[in-house]
Amino acid sequence: MKRRHLLLASAGVAGVALLPEARLFAQQAQEFMEGPAVADIPAQQLSKHVWMIYSPDGFPTPQNRGMMANIIFVVTSVGVVVIDSGASLQIGQMAIRMIRKVTDKPVVAIFNSHYHGDHWLGNHAFVKTYGDKLPIYSLASSIEKLKGAEGNLWRSLMERWTNQSTIGTKVVIPNTAVQHGQVIQFGDVSLRMHHYGTAHTPSDLSVEIVQDKVTAVGDIAMTNRIANMDDGSYPGTFKYYKALMAATGEQLWVPGHGRARPDLLKTYGDFMAGIWEPSLKAVEDGKSEAEARAAVMKDPRVASRAKTMDGFDGNIGKYISLAYLEAEKVAF
Template sequence: MKRRHLILASTALGSAALWPEARLLAQQTQEFIEGPPVADIPAKQLSAHVWLIYSPDGFPTPENRGMMANVIFVVTSAGVVVIDSGASLQIGQMAIRMIRKVTDKPVVAVFNSHYHGDHWLGNHAFVKTYGDKLPIYALPSTIEKLKGAEGNLWRSLMERWTNQSTLGTEVVLPNTPVQHGQVIQFGDVSLRMHHYGTAHTPSDLCVEVVQDKLTAVGDIAMTNRIANMDEGSYPGTFKYYKALMAAAGEQIWVPGHGQPGKDLLQTYGDFLAGIWAPCLKAVEDGQSEAEAKLAVLKDPRVSLRAKTMQGYEGNIGKYISLAYLEAEKVAF
């Protein structure tokens, strides 16, 4: 803001107790600096230790203020562990309010499943509340990716997509690397790290809550949203699912977008196979991408979800193209 505006705002803040108009101006000034708060979404208990703050929307808009990804938290005897902190300071603050309705224990750790901003920009709220020594865990490749311009790019994109609703969010990077197979103990709860190569991105961390037979899978699978595959791999995703299911066994799979379920990897895997298999066959048969697209759109694994899947119309063509390009690499 210009210097004159800052002086006016400061005067209004000092006199807020005296005039309702000044109090309103102070509120508006704060909202300009930080963006408005996000409406509360009560947490739902999924298992003995795990709670979910569910996002019904799969994409950011001015109306949802960037609330597009689930926030998961685990209540342990040592404190609360958060898995994916949301897309903004404001979403993180809302999550903290919801956590406090469940328990008075402090947040002792945060995990970021990968480097897309809707899963980690809320780190700011947790560090602001619990201090900059708070461990924020992620794969080393996620940390490296966000050290450059990527972190600020996601902050700027979220502001643009939400018409500045996330303004005030600062880039707070994960500070503690984890490795595949690592088990971290938080009081009475063990968290096991899983990473089996490229699926949604090259840096997808899945966090298994061992005692609850529940695994947070980030964006490698989604319930009813077509996933971004720009940096991903179709065969890599199938390989990841197979390895994860073999290692963890039967689980409640909790996605970054959508409702949890024991059949999530199977149902979303079927959808992705409905894109991948026709594209691979088309390439092997010497058919064009246009012919592959027609085959995909007719495949029942895909067509049955066309009317209900979030982002389907705007994205299915792109992800068929990505599958076809990857199929060409695999086939040749």
């Protein structure tokens, strides 16, 4: 029997999991247990300096072991800068292996786009390899969020969703706050920070790789996955897109989920507008949420995605409801 299974079986004997000693034992056991390795995904070059480890899945499962979000890295003259580190220690370790196939330069910094765990739990692997002095950048609001219960909540959720595949991952939160408009130089590459209010969350950091005309946008836009809008805003998303495009001009937009595209903000913005605009009109016309849902589902911007978008069936009803609730606040 493998060590992990032996420990878990021992912890469950005769119902001792209910005892304080058993809980302490389980906590101590987790200090040295680690889940299985994640299969290698070779990095793809997007531009002169920018590479991406593409995640084909948009949601965590026991089969993909939590590999659900893209990992982006920038090879500069002074080292490698990682933008979003993945959902676990094991995913971060895989990313390090893939980076080393591209360059022998060390990782010198990490940026986390927001506080959802699939974008930062991999930090553990990088500090384990490169030391706890490694700069990890994010917006101050993300750091504050993760200092509370949010960090451990995401670690626990990822373990549950992957049938414990991510066990061994420790919460390593960003240690350096950045601000909108700030430019950080890494040798021959300049990274510019962008934040224009609430879109996917109140803490969405987009990182522009200036010389390459490439911008990593986190989860404010996705290629073919319906985004979680629990913490977000529909009109805030449209405002963010408009301001970001005005500030950067034409870019290759690299999402946290899906393929990079130069038209990403337009195509995903059209889909989001297909949810928002019928919902807002329904509220203004005094119609019910059910009537708003019917209108959204008939909108061609939404209907055209219904059969192909990941997570559509399981999430569209919820996100129409969120749009309707936000529209009530906007309209009144």
